[in-house]
Amino acid sequence: MYETLASVDWARLQFAVTALYHFLFVPLTLGLSFIVAIMETLYVRSGDEKWKRITRFWMTLFAINFAIGVATGIIMEFEFGTNWSNYSWFVGDIFGAPLAVEGILAFFMESTFFAVMFFGWDKVGKGFHLLSTWLVAVGSNLSALWILVANGWMQYPTGMAFNPDLFRYEMASFWDVVLSPVAVAKFLHTTGAGYVTSALFVMGISAWFLLKKRDVVLAKRSMVVAASFGLIVSLYVVLSGDESAHQVAQKQPAKLAAMEGIYEGEKRAGIVGFGLLRPDKQIGDKTSPFYLDITIPYALSLLGYHDINAFVPGIDDLVYGNAEKGIRPAQERLDSGKIAVGALADYKAARKSGDAATATAALDTFNAHVGDFGYGYLEKPEQIIPPVTPLFYSFHMMAGLGFWFLLLFTVTLYLLMVNDITRHTLWLRAALLSWPLGFVASELGWVVAEVGRQPWAVQDMLPVHIAMTDISGSSVMITVFAFAAIFTLLLIAEVRIMLKQIKIGIEGGH
Amino acid sequence: MPFWIKRVRQPEMFSRVWRFYRDGFAQMRLGRTLWKIVALKLAIIFVVIKLLLLPSPPDEANQQQQLQNVLLKQQ
Numbered sequence: 054m055y056e057t058l059a060s061v062d063w064a065r066l067q068f069a070v071t072a073l074y075h076f077l078f079v080p081l082t083l084g085l086s087f088i089v090a091i092m093e094t095l096y097v098r099s100g101d102e103k104w105k106r107i108t109r110f111w112m113t114l115f116a117i118n119f120a121i122g123v124a125t126g127i128i129m130e131f132e133f134g135t136n137w138s139n140y141s142w143f144v145g146d147i148f149g150a151p152l153a154v155e156g157i158l159a160f161f162m163e164s165t166f167f168a169v170m171f172f173g174w175d176k177v178g179k180g181f182h183l184l185s186t187w188l189v190a191v192g193s194n195l196s197a198l199w200i201l202v203a204n205g206w207m208q209y210p211t212g213m214a215f216n217p218d219l220f221r222y223e224m225a226s227f228w229d230v231v232l233s234p235v236a237v238a239k240f241l242h243t244t245g246a247g248y249v250t251s252a253l254f255v256m257g258i259s260a261w262f263l264l265k266k267r268d269v270v271l272a273k274r275s276m277v278v279a280a281s282f283g284l285i286v287s288l289y290v291v292l293s294g295d296e297s298a299h300q301v302a303q304k305q306p307a308k309l310a311a312m313e314g315i316y317e318g319e320k321r322a323g324i325v326g327f328g329l330l331r332p333d334k335q336i337g338d339k340t341s342p343f344y345l346d347i348t349i350p351y352a353l354s355l356l357g358y359h360d361i362n363a364f365v366p367g368i369d370d371l372v373y374g375n376a377e378k379g380i381r382p383a384q385e386r387l388d389s390g391k392i393a394v395g396a397l398a399d400y401k402a403a404r405k406s407g408d409a410a411t412a413t414a415a416l417d418t419f420n421a422h423v424g425d426f427g428y429g430y431l432e433k434p435e436q437i438i439p440p441v442t443p444l445f446y447s448f449h450m451m452a453g454l455g456f457w458f459l460l461l462f463t464v465t466l467y468l469l470m471v472n473d474i475t476r477h478t479l480w481l482r483a484a485l486l487s488w489p490l491g492f493v494a495s496e497l498g499w500v501v502a503e504v505g506r507q508p509w510a511v512q513d514m515l516p517v518h519i520a521m522t523d524i525s526g527s528s529v530m531i532t533v534f535a536f537a538a539i540f541t542l543l544l545i546a547e548v549r550i551m552l553k554q555i556k557i558g559i560e561g562g563h
Numbered sequence: 564m565p566f567w568i569k570r571v572r573q574p575e576m577f578s579r580v581w582r583f584y585r586d587g588f589a590q591m592r593l594g595r596t597l598w599k600i601v602a603l604k605l606a607i608i609f610v611v612i613k614l615l616l617l618p619s620p621p622d623e624a625n626q627q628q629q630l631q632n633v634l635l636k637q638q
Contacts, residue, residue, distance in 0.1 A: 113593065120597035127608055135617045139633055142626040171594070172587025220631050398635045519633055532617065539607060546600055554593065 060526035061518045064136040067533045069503070071128050073496055074540035078122025078547075080495045083197055083244050084251025084286075085115045086190035090183075091278055097183050107271050109174070110559040111255065112186075114551055116171060121547040126200075128536065136529060140510050140520035146223045147213050147230060148203050155199035162192040197247075198240050205236025207511050208502070209304045215423060217400055217416060222514070238300045239502070241293040245286055246498055249458055250491030252283030256465060257488025258555055260481040263474065268559040275559070277469050283462035290455060295356055301505075302357030305512060306366050308505035311441045312448040313353060314342045315367040318375065322365035323348035324356070328449070330442055336435050337369050368441070372434045383434030390429025393422035427514040439507040443500065451497040454490055461487055 089112050096104035130152065133141050141148075169177060169185035177185075206212075212229025213222040224230065256279040262272035301309045310316075313325055316336070328346035354363040364378055374382030396419035403412035419426075431437065465484060468474040474481065506512060510520035591598070 116594070116597065120601050121604075123601065124605060124608060128612060131613060131617050135619075138626050139630045142630045168584065168587065172583060172590075176583060176586070220627060220634060394634065401631070401635065523629060523633070532612075535612070539612075543600075543604065550593075550596065 060524060060529060061521050063526045063529040063533060064132075064521050064524075065517065067136065067529055067536065068129065068132055070533060070537050070540070071125075071132065072499065072503075074537075074544070075122070075125045075129065076496060076499055077492055077544065078118055078125060079197070080247035080250040080492065081118045081254060082115070082122060082193050083247030084249070085111065085118065085254065086186075086193050087248065088251055088255055088278060088282055089115055090186045090190045091282065092275075093183050093186050095278075097179050103271060103274065106559060107275055110271075111275065112170070113554055114258075117547060117550050117554065119167075121543050121550075125540070125543070136522055136524060137510070137520050138522040140515065142221055143515055143520070144210075144213075144222050144511055146221060147206060147210075150224060150227065151199040151203040151206075151230070155196050155203075158192060158196050158199065163189055163196065166192065194244055197244055201240040201243055202231055202233075202236045204502070205233055205239045206230055208239070208506055209233055209235035209300070210511050210514055215426075217397060217419065218404070235300045235304055238293065238296045242290065242297045243498070245290040245293050246491075246495045248286035249283060249290055249455075250495050252279045252286065252462065253458065253484075253488045253491035255279035256283060256462075257485045260484040261555070262559070264478060264481050264485065266475075269475065271559040273469065273474070276465065276474070280462050280466040280469060283458065284466055287455070287459040287462055291459070294452075294455070298356055299359065302365070305505065307368070307371050307438050308444070309357060310366060310368045310371060311439045311444045311505060312501065313365075314346075314441060314445045315353075315365060316342050316369050318365055318367035318370040318378070320354065320362055320364045321351050322353040322357075322363075323350040324352040325449070328445070330445055332442070334441075336372055336438065342441075368438050372438065383428070383437045386425045386428040386437075387431055387434060389422045389425035390427060390431070392429075393419050393426040394429035396422065397426075424513070427509065427511075427516060427519075430516050430519050431508065436508050439505050444505050447497045447500040447504070451494050451501060454494040454497075458487070458491070458494070 089108060092104060092108040092111060095101075096108055166185040166188040169182065170189050173182050173185060210222075211233050212224060212226035214225045215221075216223050230236070256276055259272040259276040259279060262268050263276070298309070301312070310318075313322075314328060314330055315322065316334070317339075325343070326347045326349050328348075329344040330342060331340070331344055334340060334342045351361050353365050355361050357363065357365055366375065366378065366380055370378065370380050372383050374380050374385070396415045400412050400415035400419060403409075403415055428437075461484060464480065465474070468477055468480060508516050508518075510517045588594075
């Protein structure tokens with residue numbers, strides 16, 4: 054028997070645990086590599102040995118994170134084969150290509166220059182060493198590009214065609230997949246978040262040195278680089294976040310409605326700056342979704358559609374339809390999807406019996422309804438809406454943290470410029486306590502992206518319960534705990550080694 | 564060959580690369596611990612997880628058949 058709910062939930066939990074742990078290592082690799090490259094550039098340009106010691110200290114922390122985090126993503130690729138084999142077959146032709154490119158870039162470009170970066174001090178010229186450091190940073194970020202292209206395609210599938218004989222989607226245009234606006238926005242925003250996380254990490258540890266009055270000059274210099282880099286990339290994250298939200302509004306309106314807790318669509322819609330959701334709110338019940346909310350008027354229409362008068366559809370519009378705005382009821386798409394599924398079955402039977410005329414007619418019917426194909430596997434219209442509560446709070450906490458980081462970088466840079474930051478111990482403590490928040494914000498962003506795509510593995514095409522292998526929930530459950538234990542041990546190892554290295558200090562030698 | 568590329572004899576180039584890596588590995592301090600962790604982690608991922616914990620994925624023919632069954636039966 055096909056175990057749907059229990060096993061699919063365990064498989065999702067397993068993937069979520071693996072991805073969330075993996076994503077603790079990734080943002081630091083993405084951003085710290087650039088921060089180290091900037092520091093080394095300052096060393097090469099100035100010839101000041103202090104910058105060399107600073108570079109080597111942060112490069113050591115980068116190496117610890119890289120060594121502990123490397124290959125943790127491979128487990129997710131195993132899971133595609135074991136738990137998500139239907140998905141792998143259905144869309145593997147498209148999804149596999151970016152992952153393969155990522156593998157080649159990650160293992161060849163990064164690892165080649167990584168060796169020069171660590172073994173090459175005093176063995177290669179300063180210029181070549183600096184080039185290697187920059188190429189490690191670029192290589193790490195290019196690896197992320199391909200992963201995010203693959204994920205962007207799951208949010209907005211494009212550049213493919215369905216092969217009814219093989220029951221799979223095949224790539225029709227590589228460039229449509231790579232240059233999809235969702236993939237580009239996702240790449241810019243996710244890597245930007247990694248840069249912010251890394252800037253907070255460097256700033257937080259530098260603040261600790263300043264509070265302890267250790268390596269003061271070197272810590273201050275590190276903080277200047279981190280705060281300047283952090284301020285620039287925070288602004289960049291705000292802009293790329295705006296583009297991401299714009300793409301969500303166009304391509305995934307159910308996700309946007311859930312992120313903002315909008316049930317009834319409206320023109321000139323506002324953004325909820327702060328809101329407390331009513332847990333008893335049901336789709337279509339016409340009660341307010343909030344106990345209380347503070348809304349910024351017109352902002353959602355403006356940011357989502359770049360038009361202050363734009364109509365933003367709510368959950369009720371998307372489920373029950375809104376004829377005036379041209380939104381089809383979800384039930385209509387479910388019915389259309391079932392026609393597509395039936396036509397595919399007829400096509401298969403006609404091909405088997407050699408009835409070419411029936412096969413052609415069935416294929417025509419299928420093609421007429423292929424846009425709703427995935428909806429044929431849903432049972433009720435309300436299923437098209439992702440879970441509102443986790444999405445709403447994750448999104449708002451992520452955005453709130455983003456603005457706190459912007460303030461933190463701005464004020465820290467100001468205090469550094471007037472050269473009295475060591476007297477502001479309260480602010481240094483705030484910087485120290487804020488470094489884990491970058492990781493929290495990155496993880497929340499990932500939750501928004503992935504939970505917001507539910508119930509789909511591939512938006513509008515493949516629901517998660519169809520994407521899963523026919524496998525028992527109990528066997529997946531055991532590995533969930535095993536993976537969680539392994540990742541927790543790795544994380545403990547990373548934190549312990551890093552703390553030991555930080556305590557040695559910037560001047561301590563590496 | 565462009566003027567800015569220094570001609571290096573092949574045997575010399577290989578021995579320089581060999582010495583580069585040999586000396587680099589020999590001089591590692593923290594790196595030794597990190598390499599031990601990487602080796603242990605890869606052993607866990609590829610032996611314990613891949614071979615013992617995760618069942619083998621279905622082969623291509625079975626994958627197609629399985630998906631076909633799911634797609635056509637779940638309407």
